Amino acid sequence: MADNGSSSTSAVLSLNKFSNLECKNLHDYLRTRPQNILEKLYNHPTICLAVYRELPELARQYVIRILFVEQPVPQAVVASWGSQAFSKEHVYVSKVLSELSVWQEASIPGGLLGWILSPTFKKNLKITLLGGGKPWSMSSALDTDNKARDVAFLDSYSLERWECVLHYMVGSQQQEGISADAVRILLHAGLMKRDEEDGSPVITRQGFQFLLLDRHAQVWHFILQYLDTVEQRGLDLVECLTFLFQLSFSTLGKDYSTEGMSQGLLVFLQHLREFGLVYQRKRKAGRFYPTRLAINITSSAANKSAPVLDDDTHKGYIVVETNYRVYAYTDSNLQVALISLFTELMYRFPNLVVGVITRESVRQALRGGITADQIIGYLKQHAHEQMLQDSRNPLPPTVVDQIKLWELERNRLTYQEGVLYSQFLSQADYNVLKEYAQTNGHLIWSHKEKRTLVINKCAHDDVKKFWKRYSKGS
Amino acid sequence: MVNVMKGVLVTCDGAMKQFLLHLDDTLKLGRKFIIQDLDDNHLFISADILDVLQAKIDDLMDQISFPLAEKGQ
Numbered sequence: 001m002a003d004n005g006s007s008s009t010s011a012v013l014s015l016n017k018f019s020n021l022e023c024k025n026l027h028d029y030l031r032t033r034p035q036n037i038l039e040k041l042y043n044h045p046t047i048c049l050a051v052y053r054e055l056p057e058l059a060r061q062y063v064i065r066i067l068f069v070e071q072p073v074p075q076a077v078v079a080s081w082g083s084q085a086f087s088k089e090h091v092y093v094s095k096v097l098s099e100l101s102v103w104q105e106a107s108i109p110g111g112l113l114g115w116i117l118s119p120t121f122k123k124n125l126k127i128t129l130l131g132g133g134k135p136w137s138m139s140s141a142l143d144t145d146n147k148a149r150d151v152a153f154l155d156s157y158s159l160e161r162w163e164c165v166l167h168y169m170v171g172s173q174q175q176e177g178i179s180a181d182a183v184r185i186l187l188h189a190g191l192m193k194r195d196e197e198d199g200s201p202v203i204t205r206q207g208f209q210f211l212l213l214d215r216h217a218q219v220w221h222f223i224l225q226y227l228d229t230v231e232q233r234g235l236d237l238v239e240c241l242t243f244l245f246q247l248s249f250s251t252l253g254k255d256y257s258t259e260g261m262s263q264g265l266l267v268f269l270q271h272l273r274e275f276g277l278v279y280q281r282k283r284k285a286g287r288f289y290p291t292r293l294a295i296n297i298t299s300s301a302a303n304k305s306a307p308v309l310d311d312d313t314h315k316g317y318i319v320v321e322t323n324y325r326v327y328a329y330t331d332s333n334l335q336v337a338l339i340s341l342f343t344e345l346m347y348r349f350p351n352l353v354v355g356v357i358t359r360e361s362v363r364q365a366l367r368g369g370i371t372a373d374q375i376i377g378y379l380k381q382h383a384h385e386q387m388l389q390d391s392r393n394p395l396p397p398t399v400v401d402q403i404k405l406w407e408l409e410r411n412r413l414t415y416q417e418g419v420l421y422s423q424f425l426s427q428a429d430y431n432v433l434k435e436y437a438q439t440n441g442h443l444i445w446s447h448k449e450k451r452t453l454v455i456n457k458c459a460h461d462d463v464k465k466f467w468k469r470y471s472k473g474s
Numbered sequence: 475m476v477n478v479m480k481g482v483l484v485t486c487d488g489a490m491k492q493f494l495l496h497l498d499d500t501l502k503l504g505r506k507f508i509i510q511d512l513d514d515n516h517l518f519i520s521a522d523i524l525d526v527l528q529a530k531i532d533d534l535m536d537q538i539s540f541p542l543a544e545k546g547q
Binding site: 358359409412413414415416417418419420421422424425429433444445447450452454460464 | 484490518531
């Protein structure tokens, strides 16, 4: 177990429990919102559509079947729609639908329980599917832009803006304007933290993991973290979310009007502009273009039917050889910086970087909090076309295995702070304490013959009190 | 009466356990640090030795690894 020299034991121990980057999808995010926010969100047809789209297949089926039923449908009837063999899926989707308050329980005369779609959701989903309702605020007609921007321009613009954020994180030389706001979000998200000595932001374990995600997941994670802070800025969460969802259903390469947008939304728009989710020529231009980053932001990466975020702007550029050499055909400083997280760079040419994966370089990355799977995932994701000819293993298996072995090597020992209880007078005493620790989940090791047990350190006070009470009583 | 001691529970494979026992026996870290030998895969050691121990294990790992890639021309 290697560690970068932090002196206190507790810091060492906390490193054992990996605090990995948590990626929520739309469902996880909405589930944790309070009921009244959900209710407000469902007032907007766009959100209902986005939520509906992301439901599991079976749930979508249920929703459509009861969309036009004006009374509760008995739960038994809903369950009977699927075969018995899939009852697990039924239970799961029922839970999902309830969690998102898409449907709610209602009692039916006769004492049966039934499901009924939540009225707001039902009304607005009908509007999305059948048309009608108010036009979206941002779709109001515009006269044609005399300096219209095409898709290629928007792509390169959004790419540049987004890479600006990533560049800032890796601290490469191309550091140009990133606002204090964006830095605050990075800090809030735990992707960067203030250095203890000079207070400048430095990248964290989660930050490294963030860098190796695909672009879509990065944007979504970042926006979620941003939304967390939205209310502190005095913006209305519901309003921002609604706008974001509308944006995600907009058309790439079309311009939209900012007319009728509230002051708060205009602020939000400026933030999105900074991260490259929308393009505006001038702050007061009165129109904006959504970019590829914003389109389909709400659809999960697993949903392959959605157009892939940057399939044509991004080509694989990494070749890995069995001798651990890495050739990266790129001129982007960001990509070079990413590669250098886990390889030792040897040569740099105008369009090519040559490096080698060594035990030291990989360990460096592991110490930084990147996992072996993330390294391999990144190499796979950006593998050069030439590597993809063998579609089963685009990477040499030896290299993949070795990277995994290097990771395992660091985990041969695990440490847990604990308290050892030994030399119990009787088996009964031992059993009582073991029983108590076990039911409270504090027991980390026990041996019956030796009458020895190890208890989690943080639970020591609790167990001690129990033991005192017990020994007094007996 | 019951005996209570604070420390760190180490979970490891058999080979690593033998290495730790060896370090303890030969006082390689300057003193004894194993409080109790629990079973084949578990040891209970004193908490303040942890940093030194980790450095020592890193050393061992460095010694038994062989550079795989040629960095030469």
